[in-house]
Amino acid sequence: MRAPAKPIFRSVHSTHSFSSPAASYTRWACYSFAKATSRRLIRCCVVTLVLGLIFLALKFGVEWPEDFAHHLFPTAPNFKITGPSEGGARLFFIFYFIGTALHGVHMVVGIGLLLWLIRRARRGEFSPSYHTPVTVVGLYWSFVDIVWLTLYPLIYLIGRGR
Amino acid sequence: MKPGMMRLLLVWGLLILLGGTEFAASYLPLERSWRPLVMIPGVLMVLVVAIGFMEVKKGPVIVRAFAVAAMFWLFVLLALGSADPLTRTNYYVPDTHVKC
Numbered sequence: 001m002r003a004p005a006k007p008i009f010r011s012v013h014s015t016h017s018f019s020s021p022a023a024s025y026t027r028w029a030c031y032s033f034a035k036a037t038s039r040r041l042i043r044c045c046v047v048t049l050v051l052g053l054i055f056l057a058l059k060f061g062v063e064w065p066e067d068f069a070h071h072l073f074p075t076a077p078n079f080k081i082t083g084p085s086e087g088g089a090r091l092f093f094i095f096y097f098i099g100t101a102l103h104g105v106h107m108v109v110g111i112g113l114l115l116w117l118i119r120r121a122r123r124g125e126f127s128p129s130y131h132t133p134v135t136v137v138g139l140y141w142s143f144v145d146i147v148w149l150t151l152y153p154l155i156y157l158i159g160r161g162r
Numbered sequence: 163m164k165p166g167m168m169r170l171l172l173v174w175g176l177l178i179l180l181g182g183t184e185f186a187a188s189y190l191p192l193e194r195s196w197r198p199l200v201m202i203p204g205v206l207m208v209l210v211v212a213i214g215f216m217e218v219k220k221g222p223v224i225v226r227a228f229a230v231a232a233m234f235w236l237f238v239l240l241a242l243g244s245a246d247p248l249t250r251t252n253y254y255v256p257d258t259h260v261k262c
Contacts, residue, residue: 091246095243095244099240099243138215139216142211142212142215142216143216145211145215146208146211146212146233146236147236149204149207149208149211150204150208150236150237150240151240152204153184153188153200153201153204154201154240154244156188157184157185157187157188157200157201158188158197158198158200158201159197
């Protein structure tokens, strides 16, 4: 009997895995170019925002509905996995739903912060001598990225043992 | 291409490489007790993000100490939180659910 894990091909997790570092990379590009032009900063923020939205759409618009359709919500009375594995599987999916939901909340906060940055950049509030909010929001994005880099193997990879 | 941009691309490329390694490692026929080794590329990716994107090394000692502590507690939190779900099917637990 193996520990539960999210099916590896049915889901879109690999896209998540790469969109998250991509978002982080793009954001850090914002920092590098903040000293150059506000227009470039805004462009980088928009790319990051779009990547973040793609991540959220894949996770909560594709994968979660699929999980619900397959009766994998842990408190569902008609939970799909039955037998001796049922208790462990329910626990796994509790961890999965809470972990991804919290990550999603952090992503939404990050997207809000990006919109705030874009608004301020459009007003020309950042300059080579002052771009602290850009740096701080970048650090926040990187932290959210790190959380996903930790969650991803725990949810999708480790439990795939034979 | 500016040196800063080149560096960012290299860091991102390294993340993609490590992500691919982690994905490939998940297909290795490891025993259950060895499965956590699959996380090694993930841990390296965390370090790459911390050093490459967050530039933790450039901060003062106190910042670096807090960064290490934050990572440590993040892993403790997630490892403790996932330990039970990931091992529950290895060790059978009687069904205590009350059926009406």
